[in-house]
Amino acid sequence: MLxxxxxxxxxxxxxxxxxxxxxxxxxxxxxxxxxxALSGTTNALVRIGDALLEGRSAEEEISALERHYLDxxxxxxxxxxxxxxxxxxxxxxxxxxxxxxxxxxxxxxxxELLAQGELISTELFYQHLQERKVPARLLPALHFxxxxxxxxxxxxxxxxxxxxxxxxxxxxxxxxxxxxxxRNHRNEIDNLKRGGSDYTASLIxxxxxxxxxxxxxxxxxxHNNDPRVVKNTFPIKELTFxxxxxxxxxxxxILHPSTIVPAQKYxxxxxxxxxxxxxAPGTIITSKDSESIVKAVATKDGITAIRIKSSRMLMAYxxxxxxxxxxxxxxxxxxxxxxxxxxxxxxxxxxxxxxSILTELEKYGTIxxxxxxxxxxxxxxxxxxxxxVLKRIFDALEHIPIRMVSCGGSNNNxxxxxxxxxxxxxxxxxxxxxxxxxQ
Ligand code: ADP
Ligand code: ASP
Ligand code: MG
Numbered sequence: 362m363l364x365x366x367x368x369x370x371x372x373x374x375x376x377x378x379x380x381x382x383x384x385x386x387x388x389x390x391x392x393x394x395x396x397x398a399l400s401g402t403t404n405a406l407v408r409i410g411d412a413l414l415e416g417r418s419a420e421e422e423i424s425a426l427e428r429h430y431l432d433x434x435x436x437x438x439x440x441x442x443x444x445x446x447x448x449x450x451x452x453x454x455x456x457x458x459x460x461x462x463x464x465x466x467x468x469x470x471x472x473e474l475l476a477q478g479e480l481i482s483t484e485l486f487y488q489h490l491q492e493r494k495v496p497a498r499l500l501p502a503l504h505f506x507x508x509x510x511x512x513x514x515x516x517x518x519x520x521x522x523x524x525x526x527x528x529x530x531x532x533x534x535x536x537x538x539x540x541x542x543x544r545n546h547r548n549e550i551d552n553l554k555r556g557g558s559d560y561t562a563s564l565i566x567x568x569x570x571x572x573x574x575x576x577x578x579x580x581x582x583x584h585n586n587d588p589r590v591v592k593n594t595f596p597i598k599e600l601t602f603x604x605x606x607x608x609x610x611x612x613x614x615i616l617h618p619s620t621i622v623p624a625q626k627y628x629x630x631x632x633x634x635x636x637x638x639x640x641a642p643g644t645i646i647t648s649k650d651s652e653s654i655v656k657a658v659a660t661k662d663g664i665t666a667i668r669i670k671s672s673r674m675l676m677a678y679x680x681x682x683x684x685x686x687x688x689x690x691x692x693x694x695x696x697x698x699x700x701x702x703x704x705x706x707x708x709x710x711x712x713x714x715x716x717s718i719l720t721e722l723e724k725y726g727t728i729x730x731x732x733x734x735x736x737x738x739x740x741x742x743x744x745x746x747x748x749x750v751l752k753r754i755f756d757a758l759e760h761i762p763i764r765m766v767s768c769g770g771s772n773n774n775x776x777x778x779x780x781x782x783x784x785x786x787x788x789x790x791x792x793x794x795x796x797x798x799x800q
Contacts, residue, residue, distance in 0.1 A: 362391050362393070362527075362571050362572060363390060363391075363393075363574075364562050364565050364566040364569075364575065365385060365388065365392050365393070365394050365395070366394075366562035366575065367381045367395070367396055367397065367578075367636060368559075368576075368578045368579070369397045369399060369400035369401070369402070369403070370400045371397075372396055372400075372486065373399045373400035376436075378437060378485070378486055381396075381577075382486070382489055382490055382493060382495070384577070385535050386495060390534070391533075392535060393527070393536045393538060393569070394486075394538070395558055395562045395565065396479065396483050396486055396537065396538075396540060397479060397558040398482050398541070399433070399482050401429075402426065402478035402481075403555070405422060405426045406477065407475070409423055410466075410471040410474050410475065413461075413470075413471075414466060414467075414471060423458055427451065427455045430451040430455075430481070431448070431451055433485070434451060434485070435447075437485060437489055438489065438492055439492065440492065443489075443492040446488050447485060450481065450484050451481070454480065457477070458474065458477055461474050469550075472550055472552060473549075476539075476541075476550045476552065478541075479502070479540055479541050479542050480542070483499060483537050483538065483539050486537060487499040487537050490535060490537070496532065496534060496535070497535040497536070498535070498536050499538070500526060500527075500538045501538070502539040502561065503539075503542060503543070503544055503550065504522070505519055505523045505526065506519060506544065506561060506564070507546075508543050508544070508545050508551060509546050510545075512551075514564050514623075516568060516623060520568035520569070523565065523568050524569060527569060538565070539561070540558020540559070541553055541561060556616075556617040557617055558617075559616050559620040560617045560619050560620050560623075562574050562575075562576060562620075563619075563620045563621070563622070563624045563629075563631065564623050566623070566624055566627070566629045566631075567624060567629055568623075570629070571629050572629070573632055574631045574632070575631075575632045575633075576615075576616065576620070576631065576632070576633050576634070577634045577635070577636045578615060578633065578635065578636065579637060581596045581635040581641035582596035582598075582633045582634070582635070582641070582643040583597050583600060583615055583616075583644040583657065584596055584657070585597055585656065585657045585792075585796055586788055586791070586792050587613070587659065587660055590660070590784070590785050590788050591789055591792050592800055593799065594792070595796075595798075596641070596644060597644055597657060598644065599644070599649070599651055600656060600657075601647070601648065601649065601742055601773075602621050602631075602646060602647070602648055603625075603742075603771070603772075603773045604646075604656055604740050604741065604742060605621050605631065605644075605646040606621040606622065607659075607738060607740045607771065608738070609621055610661075611659045611660070611661050611736055611738035611740070611774070612659045612660045612661035612738070615633060621646065625648070628648055630645060630647045631645075631647075632645050632646070633646070650742065651742045652742065653741065653744065653747055654741050654742070654744070655740070655741040655753075655795050656740055656742070657740050657741075658738065658739050658740070658788060658791050658795065659738050659740065660735050660736065660737045660738070660788060661696075661735065661738075662735045662781055663733075664696065664708050664709070664735060664736055665708065665715065666706055666731045666764055666778060667707055667708070667709070667718075667719070667722070667728060667730055668704055668706045668729040668730075669684060669705050669707075669725055669727075670703055670704040670729070671725055671727070680725070681700075684705060684707075684722065684725060687722055688707070688718065690721070691714035691717060692714075693711050694709070694710075694711070695708065695709060696709065696710060696736060697767045697778060698770075699765050699767060706764075706765055708734065708736065708765065712732070715730075731764060731780070733780060733782075734764060734779065735779055735780070735781045735783075735784040735787075736776050736777075736778055737776065737777050737779060737787055737788065739754055739774070739776070739777075739791065739795065740773055742773060743772045743773065744773060745768055745769050745771075745773075745774075745775060750775070751768065751775065753794050754795070757790045757794025757795065758777065758779075758790060758791070760790075761783045761786060762779065762783065763777050763779055764778040764779060764780065765777065765778035
């Protein structure tokens with residue numbers, strides 16, 4: 362059994378959605394098909410939700426989104442009867458969105474609003490399969506996908522719910538479900554954070570012990586550098602789970618940061634494919650050991666670096682524990698850490714509790730804070746011990762001020778922290794220094 366996930370751009374136009382159906386039909390065997398919302402929809406829902414939370418009217422934005430769907434429907438379906446079904450789906454969802462908007466709008470309503478994108482895209486797609494007379498089933502993700510009070514997916518429970526559901530559908534080859542959405546520990550509608558449909562696919566793949574998880578998107582696999590910033594990049598054929606995990610976590614947007622975790626735990630290969638060019642080989646991610654070379658560079662923005670200086674306490678045992686406990690107390694993960702004899706620097710990517718964290722840390726020393734930083738991660742199998750890699754990295758970054766360096770934490774990752782204003786320059790320099798590619 363396969364899990365196939367199609368992202369927003371892959372279903373964002375009626376012709377693309379039809380192509381997705383054809384790709385599913387061309388793939389032999391039984392498969393779970395995970396869909397995102399049409400591209401632009403979740404961003405629009407975020408704008409609507411923000412306006413409503415602030416007490417502003419969102420009617421203009423809601424109407425614009427509705428018009429987008431009313432234009433989509435006649436181009437997706439061929440017959441009048443299915444166009445009528447499509448219009449009914451759109452009306453139903455927009456009645457509900459306006460109901461949410463008219464009510465007491467709180468964080469719970471906001472999360473419910475965000476879920477509408479995946480719910481509507483899967484219904485429209487399912488009806489398209491019906492029109493093509495393809496035996497398929499729509500399996501609501503809200504019936505099996507759940508997270509606990511720490512927002513961690515409940516993989517065991519998901520598996521227990523999903524396995525019997527899927528085996529009961531023995532005569533259907535295409536099982537369609539929503540990416541991104543889930544239920545939380547209060548049984549409310551919630552989500553797996555932006556880009557979370559990849560994570561849904563991986564969780565399903567792990568939960569049912571799939572043969573392979575395929576992530577279909579708008580690019581031909583994981584590239585060696587960020588294609589949004591650097592012009593001359595190329596797709597990588599093979600990656601290990603560890604390498605892909607580091608790249609996803611450190612900013613390669615093609616994968617949600619947590620996607621690899623369940624796949625790796627249950628050893629299910631992840632294949633990245635291009636919906637616009639299905640012949641392109643893409644990237645295969647497995648446990649297979651690979652060459653010890655630099656594979657790719659990724660970057661994560663919105664980083665804050667915090668330095669705690671304390672000549673008196675740093676070398677005393679228990680000091681680091683107390684510092685880390687502050688971050689634990691505010692549920693704020695640390696990405697990079699470096700220490701010297703008199704100071705420790707850490708980075709975080711979530712500033713929600715920054716003020717409270719700083720107030721607590723001031724008890725332990727003098728604090729310096731640098732916001733608007735970017736982590737640049739250089740990833741490859743066992744690169745930390747490879748001869749010459751560090752020299753090539755630092756030669757390439759010769760003219761860029763580096764705030765922190767992290768090497769040796771994992772065998773597969775060397776990270777540097779730079780101010781975001783230097784990010785583009787650094788990525789271009791690394792593309793030339795590590796891969797010989799000029800901009
Ligand atoms: P989807 O809507 O299918 O989930 P995303 O926009 O989330 O697609 O992810 C695909 C995008 O990720 C690509 O269009 C590309 O711009 C971006 N991206 C960032 N880093 C990388 C990388 N290293 N390799 C490939 N794509 C990347
Ligand atoms: N639709 C959601 C988002 O835009 C989830 C996803 O596309 O993966 O973040
Ligand atoms: Mg995505």
